[in-house]
Amino acid sequence: MTSELRQRIYQQLASVELIDPHTHINPLDAGSHTLVDILGYHYYTELAHSAGMPREQIEDPAISAKEKVGRLIEGIGPIDNTIQYSWLIDICQRFFGFEGDRLDASNWEALFDSSEAQMADAGWSDEVLRRSNVKSVFLTNDFDDPLAGFDTAKYVPCLRTDDLVFHLGKPEVRQRLEAATKVSVGSWTELREAIGVLFEHFTTNNARACAISIPPSFAPEPVSDGRVETALDAVLKDGVNADESHLRALSHRIFWTLAEMCDQYELPFDLMIGVNRGVYPTGVFQGQDLYDSRVSLIQYQQLLNAFPRVTFPISVLASVTNQELASYAWIFPNVVTNGHWWYSNTPSIIERDAAHRLEAVPRTKQIGYYSDAYKLEFVAPKFDMYRKILAKVLEQYYVIDRSWSEERAVEFGTQVLRGNVETTFKIS
Incomplete structure (x- = not known):
């Protein structure tokens, strides 16, 4: 009690x-x-799939929102023990006046219709x-x-940088960068200029943080101008098929530059550490990634020491890393548990x-x-x-x-x- x-x-x-x-x-x-926006949250689709519902039924593009909710209601019976299910019931009670503690075949359609009417309100x-x-x-x-x-005071911008650090080898990412910054990225000097344009744009529009989600193998370190020029030339020539050493050197230097920009623009740099993407490639959308406990914050030792004026709010995906995170926040003035x-x-x-x-x-x-x-x-x-x-x-x-x-x-x-x-x- x-x-x-x-x-x-x-x-x-x-x-x-x-x-x-x-x-x-x-x-x-x-x-x-509609309720499909709520039940379509990856927590419910991945748990329904884990409990036995085929992905093809969950992600069938030919069905309506109401049909999809009906299917998911059938599939989420085995997850009523989870905390995620309690969020669902809380939402239905708090916002839509639902009085039950379970959604099932007897009540979901009435709730779908009444909630859709409420959510249609412009405010x-x-x-x-x-x-x-x-x-x-x-x-x-x-x-x-x-x-x-x-x-931007109600919906506060945050610059997410995963694509810049890990996917610049893709032509479409470089095209997006050039379109956004009006800088042609043919050299490291130009790429750094483009990154600076992004920070100027975001901070002018009330951005309060820069952020990135990081795989467990990443260990950032400084890279020289000469080395990054060689790496960028190779990536511009061969894209994602460039040698792994060039892709790694470029990603490290871009990451390091983001930290430099955070220092210059006085932005915290949110680090979300430990996600391994695509572990279950046949899973539902956003239900394919898992944590990997083969990660240590010692991989960020150089970064944390090199940028004492940058605040690093750090999230770790696995509880097994929590004590290490608390210890780093205990010792490093610039580490915040997040x-x-x-x-x-x-x-x-x-x-x-x-x-x-x-x-x-x-x-x-x-x-x-x-x-x-x-x-x-x-x-x-x-x-x-x-x-x-x-x-x-x-x-x-x-x-x-x-x-x-x-x-x-x-x-x-x-x-x-x-x-x-x-x-x-x-x-x-």
């Missing part, structure tokens, strides 16, 4: 207006339109933000995003990892949580899960075990939940 103390701590944390520091939301289409996205008590959300913007047509990412985003793992961070890392260097949401409706249930865990940890480890006052514990929780987002990303 939840104690009265824990419930009071939770209620006070729940009153804190949120800033979500990492999402994949499209600011021009932020809310859902739906703002209504979701209001009911979720969310002030703003950070985006994940492609480097060539024009950043136009939306309020959220509970993807496969570490379940209550039992969050509780253990969060408790360790709260006990070991300076209170100013912890970003408690981000939703990683693709649609606004998911921000509320995910953050609510985290707030309940945070209240539990604060009650047990601080009020009971260390005799903190309730007020002091709530103040600490508020700083981790909201305050450190403001200071880390310089949000007024």
Whole structure:
């Protein structure tokens, strides 16, 4: 049973207006339109597929949104034990007035129709933000995003750089870069100029971070001008078929340059470390990648030492890396623990990892949580899960075990939940 103390701590944390520091939301289409936008989230499609539903049934392009929801309802029965299913029920109850605790053949169609009518309202996205008590959300913007047509104070841009670092060998990526920057990339000097144009564009439009998702094998290091010119020449000539040594040298130098630009433009550099792409290539869309525990933050030793003025909010995909992350944040002034990412985003793992961070890392260097949401409706249930865990940890480890006052514990929780987002990303 939840104690009265824990419930009071939770209620006070729940009153804190949120800033979500990492999402994949499209600011021009932020809310859902039908239940297919919610049930189509990769957590549900990959779990339904894992439980036995063929990918071809899930991703059939010939069926309507309503037909797809009907199929998924049939397929998600075995996942009602998961935390992801609880997010789904929370959304349906919180936003659509659903009174049950399971979706099945007897009730999903009525919910589909009634929720579709609500989501058709022109102000739906703002209504979701209001009911979720969310002030703003950070985006994940492609480097060539024009950043136009939306309020950048509400939907905060973040420069995502995976394509620049890992896919510049693809002609279409170089074409996008040249179109976005009006710089013809034929030399390293020109490529560096183009990267600078991107930073100027993003910071002018209220960007608050640069970010990248990194495979476990990546170990960034500085690369000389001469070596990167040779590498770039080879990549421009042979593209993705260039020798691996050239592709690696180019990616390392681009990554290093991004850190230099973050230093120059005073942007935090979000590192999301440890994802191995395409492990299950026949999986559903976005359900093919897994964590790889063969990663260590020692691979970032040179980077962290070379850029002491750059703040690195770091997310690790595997809980097994959490103690190492907490240790690096303990020692390095420029390392900040950042959220509970993807496969570490379940209550039992969050509780253990969060408790360790709260006990070991300076209170100013912890970003408690981000939703990683693709649609606004998911921000509320995910953050609510985290707030309940945070209240539990604060009650047990601080009020009971260390005799903190309730007020002091709530103040600490508020700083981790909201305050450190403001200071880390310089949000007024």
